[in-house]
Amino acid sequence: xxxxxxxxxxxxxxxxxxxxxxxxxxxxxxxxxxxxxxxxxxxxxxxxxxxxxxxxxxxxxxxxxxxxxxxxxxxxxxxxxxxxxxxxxxxxxxxxxxxxxxxxxxxxxxxxxxxxxxxxxxxxxxxxxxxxxxxxxxxxxxxxxxxxxxxxxxxxxxxxxxxxxxxxxxxxxxxxxxxxxxxxxxxxxxxxxxxxxxxxxxxxxxxxxxxxxxxxxxxxxxxxxxxxxxxxxxxxxxxxxxxxxxxxxxxxxxxxxxxxxxxxxxxxxxxxxxxxxxxxxxxxxxxxxxxxxx
Numbered sequence: 157x158x159x160x161x162x163x164x165x166x167x168x169x170x171x172x173x174x175x176x177x178x179x180x181x182x183x184x185x186x187x188x189x190x191x192x193x194x195x196x197x198x199x200x201x202x203x204x205x206x207x208x209x210x211x212x213x214x215x216x217x218x219x220x221x222x223x224x225x226x227x228x229x230x231x232x233x234x235x236x237x238x239x240x241x242x243x244x245x246x247x248x249x250x251x252x253x254x255x256x257x258x259x260x261x262x263x264x265x266x267x268x269x270x271x272x273x274x275x276x277x278x279x280x281x282x283x284x285x286x287x288x289x290x291x292x293x294x295x296x297x298x299x300x301x302x303x304x305x306x307x308x309x310x311x312x313x314x315x316x317x318x319x320x321x322x323x324x325x326x327x328x329x330x331x332x333x334x335x336x337x338x339x340x341x342x343x344x345x346x347x348x349x350x351x352x353x354x355x356x357x358x359x360x361x362x363x364x365x366x367x368x369x370x371x372x373x374x375x376x377x378x379x380x381x382x383x384x385x386x387x388x389x390x391x392x393x394x395x396x397x398x399x400x401x402x403x404x405x406x407x408x409x410x411x412x413x414x415x416x417x418x419x420x421x422x423x424x425x426x427x428x429x430x431x432x433x434x435x436x437x438x439x440x441x442x443x444x445x446x447x448x449x450x
Contacts, residue, residue, distance in 0.1 A: 168241040169255055172224060173217035179426055180220070183339065185212045186432025187332040188309030190439055194328065194389065195317035198443020204317060207266050212309065214263040219285045219305075221256030225249055226289035234350040236418075273315040281308040292356045299340040299359040300333075307332035324385060331381035338374035338406075339428040341367060342413055345421040368414050375406040382435070391442040398438015402431045 174180055188208050192200050224231065224242045231243035241247050260282065267278040284305045292298040307329045314325040337359070344351070344360035345367060351358050363370040379399055386395045409424040 165247070168246040169251075172221055172241050172247065172252060172255055173259060174220045175217065179429060181213050181216045182429050183336075183432060184216050184306050184309065185209065186429075186436055187307060187328070187335070188212055188313055189436050190332075191310040191313035191325070191328055192317060193436070193439045193443070194324065195314045198440070198445075200317070203269070204313075207269055207316075208309065208313060211263050211266045214259045214266065215281075215285070218256045218259035218263060219288070221252050221259065222286055223289040225252045225256065228252075230354050230356060233354050234347055236347055236350075267312075270312075270316040271319060273319065273321075274312050277308070277312045277315055281305070281312065284308065292358065294357075296357045296362050297359055298357055299337050299344065302340055303333040303336040306336045324389060327381055327385040327388070331378045331385065334374045334378040334381065335428075335431070338371045338378065339425050339431075341371050341374070342409065342421050342425040342428075345413065345416060346418050346425070368410065368416070371413060372406070372410055375403075375409075379403055379406075386442075391439070394441035395438040398435045398441075401434040401438075405431050405434065 170176055185208075189205075192204055192208055196204070224240055227237070228242045228249060231237035231240050237243060242249065242252050264278065264282075267275055270278075284301070288298070288301050288305050291301040295301060310329040310332055311321050311325055314321055341359040341363065344358035348358065348360045351361060359370070360367050379402065383396070383399055386399070405427065409427060412420040412424040412427075
């Protein structure tokens with residue numbers, strides 16, 4: 157294999173694990189960082205930050221490879237995904253699984269630097285992530301499964317930092333779950349017509365004409381849960397300012413998705429990156445900076 161062919165193959169691997177599209181990693185990372193900051197009472201250790209940032213990236217990469225392996229026949233029939241490297245025949249199914257296994261191994265090696273509880277939770281997280289790509293074949297609401305998978309960084313962060321899973325951990329995980337339900341339904345609205353044709357399940361299909369209402373209801377529940385959590389933890393006003401900014405952004409998403417166009421639904425999904433960032437900034441500013449950071 158010549159140099160040009162190697163470069164082309166590496167480019168296909170990069171696109172397989174979505175290194176060229178970091179939005180998925182960011183949406184997975186934000187709630188994990190919320191949890192790291194809250195569990196650390198605003199004083200996170202740099203090694204935990206490094207492990208969870210790298211772990212999020214590697215685990216998401218593994219999940220993308222497994223997802224494309226599971227969906228390789230479906231993706232070829234969907235306008236948005238037909239050019240993915242596995243669906244387009246640029247790489248083979250076994251290669252995709254090998255790439256996925258490689259990134260999963262990297263993620264697990266990172267987890268080994270954490271405590272026993274975090275390691276045990278990582279095994280459960282991996283199992284949930286592997287099952288998710290197949291859930292849309294038999295489960296009418298696969299976005300709920302993704303909500304569990306993508307919010308699992310919250311208990312892992314609490315386990316690593318605090319060595320336990322207090323009630324606040326589950327409040328935060330529940331809020332994260334409803335946020336994921338909202339933005340992944342927006343994502344599903346992009347592919348609804350194609351998904352109906354090929355016969356797979358999504359929340360956009362299940363909710364039907366109530367899809368916009370369902371998205372906004374999930375956003376509302378998320379804000380209530382996080383607001384209640386902030387009150388329980390006696391967080392300062394910047395946290396609520398972050399939630400207010402997030403609420404304004406969610407109102408903008410309503411304007412985007414109410415027409416149900418593919419382009420605007422996708423824009424709303426992508427825009428959730430700023431929702432996660434606004435909430436993290438509010439959490440960070442709710443605590444005094446650690447002495448080493450001042």
